[in-house]
Amino acid sequence: MASSCKKRRFRDPQSVERSIDNVRNAIPQTTRYKNRWGVRIFEDWQSGRENKAVMCESNPFSLDLQNLQNLETELCSMTARTLNFWLIKFVQETFRRVLDSEMKATHREGESLAENRTRREKEAITDDEEGLLWSKGLLGDKTAQSLVYTIYFYIGKIFGLRACEHRQLRLSNFVIENNKICYRENISKTFHGGLKDLKKKPRIVTHYCHEDEESVHEPCLVQMFKQYISLVSELPKINESFYFRPSKTAYKFENAPIGIHKLNSIVPFLMKEAGLEIKTAHCLRVTTATNLFRAGHQEKLIRERTGHVSSALFTYEKPSNDQAMAVSKCVGPSVSKIVSLVDNCFKPPSKPKEDEKFQISDEELDKFLSEVDWSKIDKEVQRRTIAEKFVLSNSTSTNCSFNISFAGNK
Numbered sequence: 447m448a449s450s451c452k453k454r455r456f457r458d459p460q461s462v463e464r465s466i467d468n469v470r471n472a473i474p475q476t477t478r479y480k481n482r483w484g485v486r487i488f489e490d491w492q493s494g495r496e497n498k499a500v501m502c503e504s505n506p507f508s509l510d511l512q513n514l515q516n517l518e519t520e521l522c523s524m525t526a527r528t529l530n531f532w533l534i535k536f537v538q539e540t541f542r543r544v545l546d547s548e549m550k551a552t553h554r555e556g557e558s559l560a561e562n563r564t565r566r567e568k569e570a571i572t573d574d575e576e577g578l579l580w581s582k583g584l585l586g587d588k589t590a591q592s593l594v595y596t597i598y599f600y601i602g603k604i605f606g607l608r609a610c611e612h613r614q615l616r617l618s619n620f621v622i623e624n625n626k627i628c629y630r631e632n633i634s635k636t637f638h639g640g641l642k643d644l645k646k647k648p649r650i651v652t653h654y655c656h657e658d659e660e661s662v663h664e665p666c667l668v669q670m671f672k673q674y675i676s677l678v679s680e681l682p683k684i685n686e687s688f689y690f691r692p693s694k695t696a697y698k699f700e701n702a703p704i705g706i707h708k709l710n711s712i713v714p715f716l717m718k719e720a721g722l723e724i725k726t727a728h729c730l731r732v733t734t735a736t737n738l739f740r741a742g743h744q745e746k747l748i749r750e751r752t753g754h755v756s757s758a759l760f761t762y763e764k765p766s767n768d769q770a771m772a773v774s775k776c777v778g779p780s781v782s783k784i785v786s787l788v789d790n791c792f793k794p795p796s797k798p799k800e801d802e803k804f805q806i807s808d809e810e811l812d813k814f815l816s817e818v819d820w821s822k823i824d825k826e827v828q829r830r831t832i833a834e835k836f837v838l839s840n841s842t843s844t845n846c847s848f849n850i851s852f853a854g855n856k
């Protein structure tokens with residue numbers, strides 16, 4: 447019926463299996479994983495708990511216990527009220543009390559969960575490291591491989607893509623103009639293009655490579671993007687990927703999309719080849735956010751670049767060494783004031799410089815010698831100092847001139 451009509455109002459009906467698949471796939475993988483984990487923990491607790499009779503339970507919220515099912519009931523057969531009741535017990539017993547007391551106990555023993563987390567913080571790739579990648583020819587357009595690595599590196603760094611988003615990229619995500627590269631996301635962690643995202647706008651980021659009139663500069667990302675796209679745009683599988691395997695023998699790309707694992711290994715590979723500390727694909731996104739924070743850009747602009755919706759963005763707000771130094775200077779001892787106070791109070795023989803001569807009385811000499819940490823001074827100097835002290839104290843003159851070499855801290 448439908449095939450004879452030129453314009454059809456509806457698509458062919460979907461099979462039940464396909465609908466079920468679509469619904470299942472609409473739930474992000476990590477959410478599914480976490481739900482499964484939660485259900486498993488609940489069922490463990492359920493089977494191990496001694497009392498399963500609801501009527502024997504304490505009832506702090508004055509619920510009508512008679513209408514609730516016992517704990518033997520399977521999770522999927524529980525009514526909402528029953529589930530609600532047992533979930534409260536579950537959370538109280540498993541998480542709050544047990545976890546809390548365990549954490550306190552380990553903390554008292556000097557261990558902290560926070561310190562023990564093995565997960566390492568992702569670090570930004572520094573300018574020096576990036577420069578080294580260029581100077582070693584790992585980035586650049588000399589070979590097909592370095593070209594595709596450079597495109598990957600800068601898509602990650604200038605648009606702050608998540609590692610998993612690279613594989614979803616297509617040619618249509620980019621528009622290359624004279625002096626700029628525009629990126630328009632189709633799906634990401636925070637934009638799935640579904641019903642709930644109807645009011646959200648997909649992220650569009652424009653990166654200006656150079657001023658309009660300035661066209662020749664090195665390295666020019668616009669030129670490199672144009673070059674890469676001209677080499678891959680005719681490949682038959684161009685609708686399946688954005689990154690293609692570089693040919694080992696010629697300056698061209700094979701009709702084989704680069705898989706997600708290979709993409710994820712590009713940054714570790716580059717760092718390793720350059721002899722640097724290994725960093726992961728996610729470090730490019732960290733670099734975007736960290737560099738923008740350090741340069742003092744507005745939060746709104748940083749969010750536009752990276753697409754961060756949550757406050758996770760602020761984990762990348764790490765100060766540079768210079769910034770940390772400036773902050774420390776602000777709150778540390780006010781050196782200029784203290785120096786002027788010291789100058790006004792007394793004239794120091796406090797820090798004798800080498801070969802400096804100054805007047806010293808017997809009392810001062812005794813005091814000075816009693817404060818010396820002899821363990822840090824070598825034997826010859828000890829012997830000489832004691833001999834000179836002996837001569838001094840036997841001399842009749844006080845306030846004589848005495849030459850002390852400063853031998854401490856050796």
Ligand SMILES: [Zn+2]
Nearest residue numbers: 655656666667
């Ligand atoms: Zn440019």
